[in-house]
Amino acid sequence: MRPLAILLLCLAPLAAHAQTDPVPRMQQxxxxxxxxKSFMGSVLVxxxxxxxxxxxxxxxxxxxNIPNSPATKFRLGSITKQFTAASILLLQERGKLSIDDPVSKxxxxxxxxxxxxTIYNVLTHTSGIPSFTGFPxxxxxxxxxxTPAELVARFRDKPLDFEPGTKFNYSNSGxxxxxxxxxxxxxxxYADFLQQNIFTPLGMQDTGIDSNAAILPQRAQGYRRSPRGIEHDGYISMTIPFSAGALYSTTGDLLKWxxxxxxxKVLKPESLAKMTTSFKDGYGCGLFxxxxxxxxxxxxxxxxxxxNTSLNYYPNDKLIVIVLGNLTGGAPDMIATxxxxxxxxxxxxLPSERKAIDVSPAILAEYAGTYRMTDAPIDNVIAIKDGHxxxxxxxQPALDLFAESETKFFLxxxxxxxxxxxxxxxxxxxxxxxxxxxxxxxGRKQ
Structure with a gap:
C-alpha cells in the first residue's frame, strides 16, 4: 500500500548479458x-x-532459520487491488452494478x-478521493x-483532491x-466473495485475507533493513489494508491467478479488456x-x-514473472524487471560494468539545477558535490552520479x-x- 517513487533507493542492481539459455544469468x-542482503523471498518465472x-x-x-521456498506465504500489499477490481467486474457481469454508475447509487x-x-473512477484512481494512508x-x-465502514468514515468527509475523472492519483481509500x-x-x-468466486474456482488453496491472529502455516515474517541490521518491520492490523492490500499468497497460487x-477463467473477454485498458497514466482497473x-x-x-511484491505478465511473450519479498525495499521490482x-x-x-570518466567542472556546472519531472509533480535536483x-x-536522499560520457551519467x-x-x-x-x-x-530544467 505504500506509494512508489520513480527512483527506488534501496536497490542493489544486477544485470547480465543475454545468452541463449537465460536461466544462469537470471539466477545471477x-x-x-x-x-x-537486499532481498529475501520467492521467485517464479x-x-x-x-x-x-x-x-x-x-x-x-x-x-x-527457516528458508523461503515456493510454498512460503507472503503478504501481497497492493497486488490485492487487481482481485478487488476483478470482483467489481464480476458483479457487473451478473447485473448487480454498473461501473459507470455513481458510487452514491x-x-x-x-x-x-x-x-x-463513478465506480470506474474509483477503479482507475481518478475519483479524487484522498488516500487515507497519506493522512498525518x-x-x-x-x-x-x-471495520470497513470505519475505514470509509476516515476519508468520506475529506475534500476531493480534484474533479473526478480529470487526473490520476493513486488512492488506497478508493x-x-x-x-x-x-x-x-x-x-x-469481502473475504467470502473472493473465496467463492476466485480462489476456489482457480484452485488457489494458499491465498486468502491475512489475519494477525490466525495460525497460518508457512507464513513468512516481514523484515526491514536498519543501521542495526535486519530487524522485524512494524505492526499493522490487517483490517486496515482490507481490499486495498490485505491478501497473502504464494508464487504458485499467483501463477494460477x-x-x-x-x-x-475469471472474466468475460469484454470485462478483461476493460480491466487491462489504460484510462489515465497507464492504469486500467487494478493494473498498470x-x-x-x-x-x-x-x-x-x-x-x-x-x-514488497511484484507481479508481471507479458501477454505477447507469454511470460510471467512473480517476485515476492519479505524484506522491505524496492528489490522485488528491480529483480522482476x-x-x-x-x-x-x-x-x-551492471552498473559495475559501466566505466566512469572525468568531465570538466564547467560542463558539470551547466547541468546543476532543478528539473521538474513531467510525469509526476516532483523535482529532481542536480547538484555538484566534491567535484561530481x-x-x-x-x-529522497541525494545520490552520486558518475559520468560515462559528457552527457550521460549512471548511479x-x-x-x-x-x-x-x-x-x-x-x-x-x-x-x-x-x-x-x-x-x-x-525532467524540464526550471
Whole structure:
C-alpha cells in the first residue's frame, strides 16, 4: 500500500548479458540482491508454459532459520487491488452494478462531494478521493482493528483532491471503498466473495485475507533493513489494508491467478479488456499497462510492512514473472524487471560494468539545477558535490552520479541513468531523461 517513487533507493542492481539459455544469468540477477542482503523471498518465472525459475531465497523466519521456498506465504500489499477490481467486474457481469454508475447509487449516504464519482473512477484512481494512508495520523492508527465502514468514515468527509475523472492519483481509500461496495452489493464479506468466486474456482488453496491472529502455516515474517541490521518491520492490523492490500499468497497460487485471469477463467473477454485498458497514466482497473522496450507489460506491485511484491505478465511473450519479498525495499521490482529482460533475451548491464570518466567542472556546472519531472509533480535536483554530480528526487536522499560520457551519467546504488540535453536553439541545458526499469522519465530544467 505504500506509494512508489520513480527512483527506488534501496536497490542493489544486477544485470547480465543475454545468452541463449537465460536461466544462469537470471539466477545471477537474483543472487546479486541476496548477496548484498537486499532481498529475501520467492521467485517464479514461467515462459511459454515452461518454468525457468521456481525457488526461494533467504529466510522466511530468521529467528528459526527457516528458508523461503515456493510454498512460503507472503503478504501481497497492493497486488490485492487487481482481485478487488476483478470482483467489481464480476458483479457487473451478473447485473448487480454498473461501473459507470455513481458510487452514491449503492451508497445512499455518500457525501455530496462524491455525486459525480463513478465506480470506474474509483477503479482507475481518478475519483479524487484522498488516500487515507497519506493522512498525518495514519501511522498512529495502523495497529487498531477496524471495520470497513470505519475505514470509509476516515476519508468520506475529506475534500476531493480534484474533479473526478480529470487526473490520476493513486488512492488506497478508493480500493477500500470498492471492498465496502462489494460487501454491500453482494451481501457477502469481502473475504467470502473472493473465496467463492476466485480462489476456489482457480484452485488457489494458499491465498486468502491475512489475519494477525490466525495460525497460518508457512507464513513468512516481514523484515526491514536498519543501521542495526535486519530487524522485524512494524505492526499493522490487517483490517486496515482490507481490499486495498490485505491478501497473502504464494508464487504458485499467483501463477494460477495469472493463468486463470488471462486465460478467460475469471472474466468475460469484454470485462478483461476493460480491466487491462489504460484510462489515465497507464492504469486500467487494478493494473498498470505499460510498454517496456517494445514489450507489452501488465503489472502491479505491492508494499506493506515487511513485504514488497511484484507481479508481471507479458501477454505477447507469454511470460510471467512473480517476485515476492519479505524484506522491505524496492528489490522485488528491480529483480522482476531484470528477470523479464533476461527471459526476453535482452541485455542488462551492471552498473559495475559501466566505466566512469572525468568531465570538466564547467560542463558539470551547466547541468546543476532543478528539473521538474513531467510525469509526476516532483523535482529532481542536480547538484555538484566534491567535484561530481548528485541527484535528489523529491524528498529522497541525494545520490552520486558518475559520468560515462559528457552527457550521460549512471548511479551505482541503483540501476538507473540520467542523460542531459541542450536546447537546439540556445544550446543551453534544458532537460534531462531518467532511464530506469525500461522506462524514460523526462525532467524540464526550471
Amino acid at each position: 540477477i537474483v543472487a546479486n540482491y541476496t548477496n548484498d 514461467v515462459k511459454d508454459g515452461h518454468t525457468l525459475i521456481d525457488q526461494g531465497y533467504g529466510s522466511a523466519d530468521l529467528e528459526w 449503492y451508497m445512499p449516504d455518500a457525501p455530496a462531494a462524491w455525486s459525480k464519482i 495520523d495514519y501511522r498512529t492508527t495502523e495497529w487498531k482493528d477496524t 480500493y477500500v471503498l470498492l471492498g465496502y461496495l462489494i460487501e454491500k452489493v453482494s451481501g457477502q464479506a 495469472e493463468q486463470g485471469l488471462f486465460g478467460g 499497462i505499460r510498454d517496456i522496450d517494445g514489450h507489452k507489460l501488465i503489472t502491479h506491485g505491492g508494499g506493506i510492512e515487511g513485504f 531484470n528477470l523479464g529482460k533476461a527471459a526476453l533475451g535482452q541485455q542488462v548491464i 554530480l548528485t541527484t535528489k528526487l523529491a524528498s 551505482k546504488v541503483v540501476d538507473a541513468q540520467i542523460e542531459f540535453f541542450r536546447d537546439p536553439a540556445t544550446h543551453a541545458i534544458n532537460r534531462l531523461i531518467l532511464y530506469q526499469n525500461g522506462m524514460q522519465h523526462e
